[in-house]
Amino acid sequence: MGSKKSDNGSAIVVGIVLVAVFCALAWPYYLGTWLAVEFGADNPSTARTATGWVLESIYLIGLVSLGIWSWWSDEREKEKARRLEAEKRQREIDFGSDGARLYESAEAAIARIAGSEAARAGWLGDPADFDFRADLWSIAANLRRAEEIRKVMAGAAGIRRFTRTDEQMLDDARRTVAALEQSVQRRVELIGECARQAEDIDRALREERENAEDARRREELRGRLGTVLYGSPATPAEEGSESADVVKARAAAFHELKALVDKHRIDEGQ
Template sequence: MVVGALVVVVVLIAAPKYVWIGIGGAVCVVVVIGAIAVGVSVYQDRSSAKAKRERQQQAVQSAAEKKKQERRERRERQRRVKDLGARNADLTESALAAVKQIAESEAAVAGWLGDVDFTADIRSITQSFSKAHALRKVAGELSALDDPSDDDRKILAEAEATAADLERAAVQRVELIGRCATEAQLIDESLRDERDDARTAEQRAELHAKLRGMLYGIESAPDVAPADSTADAVMARVQAYREIKNQIQQARDGR
């Protein structure tokens, strides 16, 4: 191995100048290519790390926004329960969900439902439930007192009837909004069915036109059957063979 190395060194020393220039150029090219490869690798690693950091930041931000939204919803829920009562809060939230469903429906976006601003309806529902809840709260405090009088019983009955009327009117409005959401969903389904029917009709027309063209082409084209059909020839030979065989058999039977 040492001798081989010495031979290589001697050959290189004895090599002409242009050989050294070529070797130097090749070395430079290799160095440049290596530097470019290293640079590309470093750039890719940095880009990948940057993208990973951005994804992590987005995930953290999304999680934080989700927690904020959940806290807002919990506070809003607690406020409704306090102001309206648990049952009335549920009904109000169902009306709000129905309003959102209506507003996001294709029927509303396309203008089939006209004005879909239910602000006044939600305000009326909330106020009615709030008044009914407040009446029942004060009535409960009065009914908790000892030795109720006739006036107590009379005003308690009036408060209960008024609260019931308020809640009844609010519940009817909640149910009406729910029916609006149902109707909006039905219109959306009808619109989707109409689009499906239109696509089917278009496809049917295209296929009819294609089939008519194919049939016209086949009918107007000259007969493409070969003059000397191999299949016909084979069947003719089969028939001839059977006839000959039949004649031979008849001759044998006649002897």
């Protein structure tokens, strides 16, 4: 008896679901037929049926298009994730795990600069003034060379005896790797400092807007109170904008840091 009731309940649920699905798919047809009759078509008539199927076709095409677009967007996101993961693995192979982290840190800092309000509002100058692509290329080249040297040096682990020339060469290799890593570290730090300066400019710009809004509200309050108390609006005192000065100072600091980054790259190329 209990099993029979359970089967009946399941059948009812399935029936409700099927009816709901049918209504979700077929409502444009019934809407079209109703509209056709409302506008004078006979019931039944070819015009009524055609109108229903036109709306139904548009609806179904829209559903299919939405499904295809959703699938395509999902696949595109998956492909992007796979590509980024492949690039990350390749960087770890080319640069080593520590080098890959340094490179990603520089990339993230550059993205923060490019996405800042300071960049969009022109406080950092033209886009060419905060273009760090050459620096990323140089960082990648140094990290790749350092990792290549380390991999070659790893082959020395199985050698028991070295000549003086071999030892000198290994020492040169260690010094070269250290110099390359130090150069990369310094450049990444400078780029990170540029990003912090851009973020400081953003904060100063927000404060300037907030101060301007406060000043507007104060002026409005003075005007209303002045009229009530003295019969004429109070004249507000002129105040300088500390935030504007901060923005200008931070922008100047950013350009100084960018000049250091450029100088670092140029010195390396010499």
